[in-house]
Amino acid sequence: MSDFPTKARVVIIGGGVVGASSLYHLAKKGWTECVLLEKNELTAGSTWHAAGNVPTFSTSWAVMNMQRYSTELYARLGDEVDYPMNYHQTGSIRLAHSKERMQEFERAKGMGKQQGMDLEILDLDEIKARYPFIETHDLAGALYDPNDGDIDPAQLTQALAKGARDMGAKILRFTPATGVTQQPDDTWIVHTEKGDIACDYVVNAAGYYAQQVGEWFKPYGGRTVPMMVMSHQYVLTDEIPEIEAYSKEQGRKLPLLRDVDVSYYFRQEKHGFNIGPYEPNCKAEWAGSPEEVPNDFSFQLWSDDLERIEDIVADSMERVPLSASAGISRIINGPIPYAPDGLPLIGPMPGVKNAFENCVFTFGIAQGGGAGKVLAEWIVDGVTEWDMWACDPRRYTDYTDHDYCVAKGMEVYGNEYAMHFPWHRWPAAPDKKLSPIHDRVKALGGVMGAYNGWERANWYAQAGDDTSEDSTHTWGRSGPWEQRIKEECEAVRDAAGILDLPGFSRYRLQGEGAAEFLRGLCTGGIPKVGRIGLLYFADDRGRIVTEMSAMRLDEDFFFLITAATAEWHDWEWLQKHMPADAKFTMTNVTKEFSTQILSGPKSRDILAEISNADLSQGWLTHQSAQIGETWVQLVRVSFAGELGWEIHSKVEDTATVYDMVMDAGAKHGLKPFGMWALNSLRIEKGYRAWKGDLSTDYSMLQGGLDRFVKLDKPQDFPGKAAIQNEKQQGVTKRFCTLIVDAGDCDAPYMSSIWKDGQIVGETTSGAWGYRVGASIALGMIRPDLAVPGTEVEIEIYGEKFRAVVQEDQPLWDPQNERLRA
Ligand SMILES: Cc1cc2nc3c(=O)[nH]c(=O)nc-3n(C[C@H](O)[C@H](O)[C@H](O)COP(=O)(O)OP(=O)(O)OC[C@H]3O[C@@H](n4cnc5c(N)ncnc54)[C@H](O)[C@@H]3O)c2cc1C
Numbered sequence: 001m002s003d004f005p006t007k008a009r010v011v012i013i014g015g016g017v018v019g020a021s022s023l024y025h026l027a028k029k030g031w032t033e034c035v036l037l038e039k040n041e042l043t044a045g046s047t048w049h050a051a052g053n054v055p056t057f058s059t060s061w062a063v064m065n066m067q068r069y070s071t072e073l074y075a076r077l078g079d080e081v082d083y084p085m086n087y088h089q090t091g092s093i094r095l096a097h098s099k100e101r102m103q104e105f106e107r108a109k110g111m112g113k114q115q116g117m118d119l120e121i122l123d124l125d126e127i128k129a130r131y132p133f134i135e136t137h138d139l140a141g142a143l144y145d146p147n148d149g150d151i152d153p154a155q156l157t158q159a160l161a162k163g164a165r166d167m168g169a170k171i172l173r174f175t176p177a178t179g180v181t182q183q184p185d186d187t188w189i190v191h192t193e194k195g196d197i198a199c200d201y202v203v204n205a206a207g208y209y210a211q212q213v214g215e216w217f218k219p220y221g222g223r224t225v226p227m228m229v230m231s232h233q234y235v236l237t238d239e240i241p242e243i244e245a246y247s248k249e250q251g252r253k254l255p256l257l258r259d260v261d262v263s264y265y266f267r268q269e270k271h272g273f274n275i276g277p278y279e280p281n282c283k284a285e286w287a288g289s290p291e292e293v294p295n296d297f298s299f300q301l302w303s304d305d306l307e308r309i310e311d312i313v314a315d316s317m318e319r320v321p322l323s324a325s326a327g328i329s330r331i332i333n334g335p336i337p338y339a340p341d342g343l344p345l346i347g348p349m350p351g352v353k354n355a356f357e358n359c360v361f362t363f364g365i366a367q368g369g370g371a372g373k374v375l376a377e378w379i380v381d382g383v384t385e386w387d388m389w390a391c392d393p394r395r396y397t398d399y400t401d402h403d404y405c406v407a408k409g410m411e412v413y414g415n416e417y418a419m420h421f422p423w424h425r426w427p428a429a430p431d432k433k434l435s436p437i438h439d440r441v442k443a444l445g446g447v448m449g450a451y452n453g454w455e456r457a458n459w460y461a462q463a464g465d466d467t468s469e470d471s472t473h474t475w476g477r478s479g480p481w482e483q484r485i486k487e488e489c490e491a492v493r494d495a496a497g498i499l500d501l502p503g504f505s506r507y508r509l510q511g512e513g514a515a516e517f518l519r520g521l522c523t524g525g526i527p528k529v530g531r532i533g534l535l536y537f538a539d540d541r542g543r544i545v546t547e548m549s550a551m552r553l554d555e556d557f558f559f560l561i562t563a564a565t566a567e568w569h570d571w572e573w574l575q576k577h578m579p580a581d582a583k584f585t586m587t588n589v590t591k592e593f594s595t596q597i598l599s600g601p602k603s604r605d606i607l608a609e610i611s612n613a614d615l616s617q618g619w620l621t622h623q624s625a626q627i628g629e630t631w632v633q634l635v636r637v638s639f640a641g642e643l644g645w646e647i648h649s650k651v652e653d654t655a656t657v658y659d660m661v662m663d664a665g666a667k668h669g670l671k672p673f674g675m676w677a678l679n680s681l682r683i684e685k686g687y688r689a690w691k692g693d694l695s696t697d698y699s700m701l702q703g704g705l706d707r708f709v710k711l712d713k714p715q716d717f718p719g720k721a722a723i724q725n726e727k728q729q730g731v732t733k734r735f736c737t738l739i740v741d742a743g744d745c746d747a748p749y750m751s752s753i754w755k756d757g758q759i760v761g762e763t764t765s766g767a768w769g770y771r772v773g774a775s776i777a778l779g780m781i782r783p784d785l786a787v788p789g790t791e792v793e794i795e796i797y798g799e800k801f802r803a804v805v806q807e808d809q810p811l812w813d814p815q816n817e818r819l820r821a
Pocket of ligand 1: 013014015016017018019037038039040041042043044045046047048049050051052053054175176177178205206207208209213232233234298332333334335336358359360361362363364365366367
């Protein structure tokens with residue numbers, strides 16, 4: 001084949017909407033020497049049979065950004081590439097049956113406003129006015145999304161493909177990729193049935209085949225793609241004369257309905273309806289083992305299984321009684337891939353150089369536009385406009401085995417529209433990674449949460465406390481945990497608390513040049529030998545990539561410690577920057593060590609009884625010592641903001657150490673405390689949390705991290721020039737701490753901050769501070785307002801509450817006297 005391309009900058013495997021959008025966006029950025037391989041015809045995977053709904057609604061900031069962008073793109077794409085499409089922005093009405101649901105809608109409305117969208121809350125009359133055929137008597141209200149609608153997924157894919165081709169990109173249909181080989185210089189050969197293509201980067205956009213394709217990357221450091229496949233059905237009804245008459249008279253389609261509490265979408269399709277349930281008694285396909293996914297399922301469907309969805313369909317017919325007058329004309333039952341949290345995998349392929357993922361989309365039609373943009377940014381710029389951690393493949397690590405993926409996928413599907421309450425834990429597939437003292441923690445009442453698969457206590461229940469899932473269905477602060485969190489915080493304040501923290505990510509960096517490497521990579525200074533310090537890392541735009549604690553044991557010997565969830569992300573960040581000729585080594589030793597946080601004014605007395613350590617050593621120091629006969633590393637830091645130590649030990653010694661501390665602590669009032677108390681304690685100190693307060697949405701200077709930036713050091717660390725420039729120009733936002741006259745709820749992530757009728761910022765986290773007795777929010781605000789005493793309002797689930805900007809210092813123990821005690 002003469003025009004078969006043997007070279008490309010990027011090869012994309014998969015010609016669904018996401019692959020086509022990736023190619024289009026790469027070409028838009030000027031990367032036109034790119035090739036898309038599709039084993040069958042474009043759209044042959046999930047795309048061809050999708051219902052084509054395109055919502056913007058999400059309570060994830062990143063996902064809302066992506067979906068909003070898709071709607072903006074789709075509205076102009078037909079003209080832009082000269083490929084007219086059926087895209088109907090009909091608006092949508094999302095129904096609420098409860099107060100909590102209305103609060104969720106208010107929150108999405110607030111986030112939408114920050115993104116420039118005008119989502120509206122509707123009362124029952126307004127619902128009826130926009131949708132005359134609906135029954136509203138049992139509803140609480142609704143959310144109207146004017147941007148929502150439906151698109152023909154095949155036309156959308158073809159339009160993106162045409163746009164890409166017109167710019168010079170190539171699409172090879174009926175050309176299955178059959179494997180990949182990485183070259184010594186880390187570039188790739190992609191093998192196809194028609195020949196090989198040499199390229200710089202490969203993208204796995206293979207939809208529900210992504211796990212199969214992912215296997216090819218294992219020899220080059222890859223892992224099993226965490227995913228499974230669900231069967232999803234929608235029902236098409238016959239045409240209904242009243243709908244036809246209404247549409248003609250109004251000159252438009254009815255808005256799309258979603259009854260999210262019952263769990264279905266309901267959309268006008270021609271002059272009938274398309275009803276799509278997400279049924280709780282759902283069905284995973286090819287679930288026995290990954291090998292069950294057939295080599296080719298192009299343009300195929302499964303046979304109908306109406307029984308599974310008939311209750312929900314019947315409910316929808318009561319909601320819109322007119323629909324019951326029509327017969328069912330067709331049922332579509334096709335595959336949708338699911339990652340364990342239902343969000344796609346977009347970004348660098350974990351462990352593999354020059355390979356990316358843009359796959360496992362549950363809502364690929366709605367997200368495809370945005371996903372193409374994000375992927376092109378990852379490849380061309382190395383960074384994305386919006387922080388995309390929610391969809392980053394590295395958010396999963398080594399615990400997502402097949403059974404886990406199946407259990408979680410089914411759970412997400414069956415609760416596709418469920419509310420994600422901050423106190424709620426989704427119960428499927430727990431206990432992936434356990435601390436050696438897991439049983440002890442549970443026996444003490446630990447109510448567990450999963451952190452990168454590691455089980456940690458969120459709070460400690462006492463006999464008689466309600467630990468049911470039902471009790472967690474609230475956005476409010478109150479619940480069975482509230483009194484316990486308060487007691488745990490008070491114990492840390494007045495006596496001491498202990499928190500078992502398995503899975504604290506940890507890398508050993510050792511050998512000649514290690515210190516110089518860190519100096520050249522982080523934004524600030526590095527600690528002296530014997531001390532521990534916080535290191536921040538920025539990207540070339542000066543935005544916050546991550547934060548790690550560096551424990552320096554020798555001139556060129558460090559332990560870097562970082563969040564459990566950051567394990568693969570931070571590892572790759574360091575690896576990516578390691579010089580090829582490095583004389584030092586870096587090892588991930590996360591699983592070798594465990595950590596207990598011991599914090600509170602009595603912690604010194606407790607340790608004095610059981611350890612030989614020099615407990616007079618100051619804040620931010622560390623030492624090797626013994627607890628009883630057992631070696632530990634005692635690190636004098638406290639994320640809780642009290643006198644305290646982190647006790648690091650070999651993982652096999654966890655129980656010995658824990659038992660000794662607990663025994664010694666009994667008479668000093670030592671209490672176990674959980675992650676939720678820790679969150680309250682850290683926010684009182686203004687300590688930032690990764691991927692909430694610290695993200696690539698903000699620069700180091702916006703984040704108020706100036707004291708961790710050393711512009712006068714000789715090393716040209718990533719972000720230096722950008723930070724220098726921003727310093728001269730001035731920041732557009734500034735981190736601040738606020739005290740909020742909140743009601744029942746503390747401010748969740750991305751609550752709007754208002755002043756004089758304008759949005760002037762957003763919160764990045766919020767919680768009740770039990771030591772200071774106030775609701776606290778951390779956030780970003782217009783710099784002229786980041787002045788102590790400034791009064792603003794924070795919109796929390798639709799209600800505005802007075803808030804006051806605080807001094808730029810911790811609310812609790814501003815001079816760190818307790819930490820230094
Ligand atoms: C019934 C139903 C209704 C849906 N409704 C909606 C909706 O209303 N809105 C919404 O947003 N989403 C909806 N979805 C989900 C949506 O269809 C998917 O999320 C989306 O199509 C995924 O697109 P994709 O490009 O990632 O994957 P796919 O469309 O599956 O594309 C992957 C492509 O990769 C190709 N491929 C695989 N392996 C190879 C190889 N080795 N070489 C070359 N090519 C290969 C496949 O042939 C396939 O064409 C629905 C899904 C179903 C089943």
